[in-house]
Amino acid sequence: MTPGDRQIVFENVSKFYGEVLGVNRVSFALDPGITSLVGPNGSGKTTLMNLLTGLIKPTQGSIRVLGLTPNQPIAFFRRVGYCTQFDSFPPGTTGYDFIFWPLRLHGFGKEQAAKLTSEALERAGMSQFARRKVAGYSKGMRQRMRLAQAIAHHPSVLVLDEPLNGLDPMARAESIALFQELARQGMHVLISSHILEEVDRISDRVVLISSGYVVAEGQIREVRKEVRDHPLQILVRCSNAPRLASAAFELDHVVEAKILNDGRGVLIRTRDAEEFYLLLNKIVSGGLVEVDAVAPADDDVNSIYQYLIGSTGGPS
Amino acid sequence: MSTPGLVARVQKWSAEQPWRLYASQISVLVRGEVRRSLFSRRRIWVYLLAAIPVLILLSSDLFGPRSTEAWYIERTTQVLAGIIQLYYVRLGIFFACMGIFTWLFRGEMVERTLHYQFMVPVRKEVLVIGKFLAGTLISIALFEAAILSCFYLAYARFGSAGSSYVFDGPGMSQLGSYLLVTALACLGYGAVFLALSLLFKNPIVPGIVLMGWETIVPIFPGWAQRLSVTFYLKHLCPVTLPVEGPMAIFTVVAEPVAPILAVLGLFSLAFVVLVLSCLLIHRIEITYTVE
Numbered sequence: 001m002t003p004g005d006r007q008i009v010f011e012n013v014s015k016f017y018g019e020v021l022g023v024n025r026v027s028f029a030l031d032p033g034i035t036s037l038v039g040p041n042g043s044g045k046t047t048l049m050n051l052l053t054g055l056i057k058p059t060q061g062s063i064r065v066l067g068l069t070p071n072q073p074i075a076f077f078r079r080v081g082y083c084t085q086f087d088s089f090p091p092g093t094t095g096y097d098f099i100f101w102p103l104r105l106h107g108f109g110k111e112q113a114a115k116l117t118s119e120a121l122e123r124a125g126m127s128q129f130a131r132r133k134v135a136g137y138s139k140g141m142r143q144r145m146r147l148a149q150a151i152a153h154h155p156s157v158l159v160l161d162e163p164l165n166g167l168d169p170m171a172r173a174e175s176i177a178l179f180q181e182l183a184r185q186g187m188h189v190l191i192s193s194h195i196l197e198e199v200d201r202i203s204d205r206v207v208l209i210s211s212g213y214v215v216a217e218g219q220i221r222e223v224r225k226e227v228r229d230h231p232l233q234i235l236v237r238c239s240n241a242p243r244l245a246s247a248a249f250e251l252d253h254v255v256e257a258k259i260l261n262d263g264r265g266v267l268i269r270t271r272d273a274e275e276f277y278l279l280l281n282k283i284v285s286g287g288l289v290e291v292d293a294v295a296p297a298d299d300d301v302n303s304i305y306q307y308l309i310g311s312t313g314g315p316s
Numbered sequence: 317m318s319t320p321g322l323v324a325r326v327q328k329w330s331a332e333q334p335w336r337l338y339a340s341q342i343s344v345l346v347r348g349e350v351r352r353s354l355f356s357r358r359r360i361w362v363y364l365l366a367a368i369p370v371l372i373l374l375s376s377d378l379f380g381p382r383s384t385e386a387w388y389i390e391r392t393t394q395v396l397a398g399i400i401q402l403y404y405v406r407l408g409i410f411f412a413c414m415g416i417f418t419w420l421f422r423g424e425m426v427e428r429t430l431h432y433q434f435m436v437p438v439r440k441e442v443l444v445i446g447k448f449l450a451g452t453l454i455s456i457a458l459f460e461a462a463i464l465s466c467f468y469l470a471y472a473r474f475g476s477a478g479s480s481y482v483f484d485g486p487g488m489s490q491l492g493s494y495l496l497v498t499a500l501a502c503l504g505y506g507a508v509f510l511a512l513s514l515l516f517k518n519p520i521v522p523g524i525v526l527m528g529w530e531t532i533v534p535i536f537p538g539w540a541q542r543l544s545v546t547f548y549l550k551h552l553c554p555v556t557l558p559v560e561g562p563m564a565i566f567t568v569v570a571e572p573v574a575p576i577l578a579v580l581g582l583f584s585l586a587f588v589v590l591v592l593s594c595l596l597i598h599r600i601e602i603t604y605t606v607e
């Protein structure tokens with residue numbers, strides 16, 4: 001087994017709709033875990049997911065998922081589940097049938113498909129609504145039903161396009177817990193979302209995309225380090241904020257040290273976090289300042305997103 | 317058995333016996349499509365197309381003149397031949413197949429549900445065959461029922477003379493031929509409209525062109541006539557209609573072909589067009605916004 005057989009690999013992938021750019025020259029390789037695709041409206045997130053699952057074909061480049069391509073549908077879709085953003089269902093279908101019949105196409109017998117259907121409905125919290133027609137579901141219920149269908153056959157790769165849209169806070173928390181559990185089991189979970197705080201909390205890595213180009217990719221903190229134009233912000237809660245601020249200002253790489261309004265903390269902006277932490281250790285060990293808490297203030301997805309893409313992200 | 321074990325066992329089974337998997341998938345696809353399409357409100361106009369001659373014959377039975385004379389049975393046979401050859405084969409089945417078969421894929425694009433069919437472990441060719449068989453089953457069931465009803469209504473009113481014509485005379489053989497023609501018409505038109513729906517975003521215009529082609533094909537050389545569905549069906553019709561009057565435009569003057577060759581020819585035509593559809597399906601992308 002080669003490393004590529006465990007990865008999702010995009011190699012120089014471009015997609016044009018006539019003369020309109022979908023995505024351009026996208027290359028990355030993703031390991032198992034939770035990966036978030038982040039970008040504004042029309043940036044190409046759904047295009048990337050549709051390319052990955054073969055719903056659309058790349059104009060150039062190649063895509064392999066665990067060593068497979070969508071041209072091998074039987075092996076491919078056994079291992080891939082996709083919860084799309086298309087909010088449409090076969091007319092007249094019930095929630096149960098929506099999960100059951102695709103499982104029959106996988107080759108499962110009636111009893112086996114029924115067992116997997118019940119299991120998927122339970123995991124998505126939809127068991128009690130399964131016999132009702134999907135047309136009568138709320139948006140959140142339809143979202144959970146699509147999620148149930150995507151996980152029903154126990155795929156190794158789960159692709160989720162805005163999976164938290166339309167979910168109430170409780171269902172959102174349950175879904176996030178499910179994604180984390182699946183990732184712990186060794187699955188690839190690829191999520192696109194505009195709810196950056198939640199993405200930040202659960203992602204092992206991010207792919208930032210803007211106007212069809214991948215602008216950054218990797219673990220969130222690694223990506224943050226690469227954004228050298230923007231000094232890193234570090235929040236230090238301490239007993240003697242003016243003393244810490246003046247010590248910090250003596251360092252070349254510190255560009256700003258702002259004492260907080262309550263006088264019990266300093267917001268440092270530095271180009272070299274490691275150097276600053278060494279200074280902080282020295283100050284603490286010298287007994288000059290008592291430090292209550294230290295936390296990076298902007299190595300989250302939201303900040304990186306603003307630095308790289310230049311907006312707050314907005315609904316995508 | 318644990319769920320992962322169950323999943324692994326099915327994966328192993330389908331990898332070892334792909335043809336059994338394909339057969340099982342086709343069976344599931346056909347049942348799903350029949351359930352989805354047969355009783356759909358969108359199909360009401362198709363049912364009407366099939367039912368119009370039945371309703372006319374029924375009203376004729378109820379309110380029309382009654383006679384048991386031999387010449388009247390002969391005339392009824394000619395009227396029935398006209399209904400089947402001119403109405404059902406040239407118009408009813410043609411437009412019904414246009415509605416049923418173009419909707420198999422294009423309809424799912426319009427309803428934005430085709431992606432579900434593309435996200436299951438099913439080869440696209442299997443998807444095409446499954447949907448084609450479902451469409452064929454629906455159209456054959458509908459029109460064979462209509463033909464049987466027409467046949468019954470046409471001869472039942474003659475009482476024992478009608479029974480004698482059907483069971484002791486040429487009636488039963490004619491019925492068999494009409495049922496065969498109907499099934500082959502559904503097969504041939506169905507394959508063509510399925511391919512057109514995969515080739516064009518709006519298959520109505522090419523459908524009308526096809527209608528024109530089927531109408532004017534008799535004036536073309538023999539090899540060109542073989543590219544028409546009605547060419548093969550003509551040779552299987554048991555009663556020859558007179559080629560005169562304004563209705564002559566809908567009759568086909570074809571080069572003579574043996575019935576068995578006509579059946580094989582139509583099967584070959586449907587097969588070739590179905591293979592084309594299997595190739596065309598690979599071009600389809602899920603871009604609902606452009607539909």
